[in-house]
Amino acid sequence: MAPIEDPLLLLRHSIASGGKIIPTTSADSSEEAPLSKATHLVFTDPARVAVPIDAPTRFTSTEGKAVDVRSIYFAWLNRDFAIPEYNAVATKLNEEMTGAAAVHMFAFVERLVLFTYLEGAQEESEFIKPLPGDKDAAAGAGAAAPGAASKAAPAASGRAGRGTLDPRLAEIYSGERRMGDRNTVLRGIKPTDFSHVRKLAAPFMTRKPGGGPSAGVSANPTLALNQKPTRRPDPIILLSPSASALLRMSNAKSFLEGGRYTPPDHGSASTMLHVSRLIKDIDASRPMRFILVEGPEQFKPEYWNRVVAVFTTGQAWQFKNYRWSNPSELFKHVLGIYLGWRGEEPPESVRAFGHRVLACSVEKWRDPGQPGAETSRWRDREVVETIWKSIEANMRAKGWRKDAAPSSI
Structure with a gap:
């Protein structure tokens, strides 16, 4: 199998297959080094590939800057941390690198998109630029397989990390049911804005001037029945x-x-x-x-x-x-x-x-x-x-x- 060259696809494939990912101090070394001193990231599956650890990737931040390999790998290693803890360990790593480089501190939405992509639950995102060959692959598959098959070709090409697909494979992929994790199923890739709920709730929360604590619900017996009793203050x-x-x-x-x-x-x-x-x-x-x-x-x-x-x-x-x-x-x-x-x-x-x-x-x-x-x-x-x-x-x-x-x- 020809080696995959794109760092994001390398990382995604290694996570899926359980292949080793080793930070090293040179492209030829296989001895693991601290992330603060590493110069390369070595992938062992499907073939040995060494990627410069400060190489930019197709993942772009909200500011439009390409995020480097070290930041992507470090974020994945600390994926179970909440944002405050993640920022703390990222700051510690930046201090260890003594200003030579700095890992990108991912925002919540960026982390969500990155992890769902690396786990294989998402193919496309505004934060991830398509591979150069994806457009050509989509065009070739569209000419060979009409309808739904043409829509499946770009996603299938992105999954494999290679050139155009066989038309019959593209047709098979068109019937594939995409699986999601808890992030994509429950939350999606963008936070939901619930500010409009405040306007809808305002009529129910309004109190009449001078009417006392229950004045706002006197006109609505249903609200009055469901209203929780006032808690007695502690002496x-x-x-x-x-x-x-x-x-x-x-x-x-x-x-x-x-x-x-x-x-x-x-x-x-x-x-x-x-x-x-x-x-x-x-x-x-x-x-x-x-x-x-x-x-x-x-x-x-x-x-x-x-x-x-x-x-x-x-x-x-x-x-x-x-x-x-x-x-x-x-x-x-x-x-x-x-x-x-x-x-x-x-x-x-x-x-x-x-x-x-x-x-x-x-x-x-x-x-x-x-x-x-x-x-x-x-x-x-x-x-x-x-x-x-x-x-x-x-x-x-x-x-x-x-x-x-x-x-x-």
């Missing part, structure tokens, strides 16, 4: 960022959810926690998820309507960035909670806040290895239940419901 609990606070991000979950106090780890890097609690008087069917944060720096204005409790040590600097920086005003809107050691009085600043701040105390922490250290920890759950009952009562008073948060507090 928020603010912890004190003070280093002296007994309850921090590192131990809040085990205390509020597990009912056991442990000392805080001040090295914790967590900025947000979630704890779950069944609030029976608001929603007896499912637990509510509470968000715990130490500060309101990432708050949107409407988040303040979801704050149900603020843990404090009594230090005024904690409230500097709050919606209400004055503690007396803050605790008119939000429940305050102070957690201290049993047997110690709360600070004077906390007592000055009055009844709007719930003062709780836990047994002092002792090393679990000491005798009797665990005997007093049963009171932790009692303190936790007191805190949750106060939070629940405050939420009911502020208007929390099974399916909605209050619009203001």
Whole structure:
């Protein structure tokens, strides 16, 4: 069999037949070399052919430039990578070649067309220039075999990579059923533009001014029946960022959810926690998820309507960035909670806040290895239940419901 000279056809044929493709440092070598140092690509099937690795191919990019052999082969080797990962390995290869050359970074559509062609699922594309002999082959087949046979000749010629076909073969090829892969069957060779769907959906998404969340669907009962229920926002609990606070991000979950106090780890890097609690008087069917944060720096204005409790040590600097920086005003809107050691009085600043701040105390922490250290920890759950009952009562008073948060507090 005469050797195929076109690099694209060589690569396509080798992939189909399972022939070896070896990057080498010379045309005569058969020793595999790194792609960054290779000068030739050696194909072993159907006959040994060495192609310069920087030779241009018939594949053209969206800018109209011919893509070289190295870029085509490298893209095929990394065909399973997504675009970001492919760009990363291509950049690494370009760095290894120290600027002597650079592989082409294929766009999504270019990769799609290239892979479907190399896999044999596509013959023609705007990105792939026809072989010089294809037009002559099509004309010769058209003169010998009328009708459908004349249409099949160019594709068959492109498949074989040789000159004109026997007219009888061209007629046989005309009845051939083309097979496709998932790319050609499901996606095609061009991305589909769905921007027109936005215009079609606009009448269904329009809301009447001042009509509330369901105003846009009031005229259409079918949409109203299919509309998904609004998701209830999660309530928020603010912890004190003070280093002296007994309850921090590192131990809040085990205390509020597990009912056991442990000392805080001040090295914790967590900025947000979630704890779950069944609030029976608001929603007896499912637990509510509470968000715990130490500060309101990432708050949107409407988040303040979801704050149900603020843990404090009594230090005024904690409230500097709050919606209400004055503690007396803050605790008119939000429940305050102070957690201290049993047997110690709360600070004077906390007592000055009055009844709007719930003062709780836990047994002092002792090393679990000491005798009797665990005997007093049963009171932790009692303190936790007191805190949750106060939070629940405050939420009911502020208007929390099974399916909605209050619009203001």
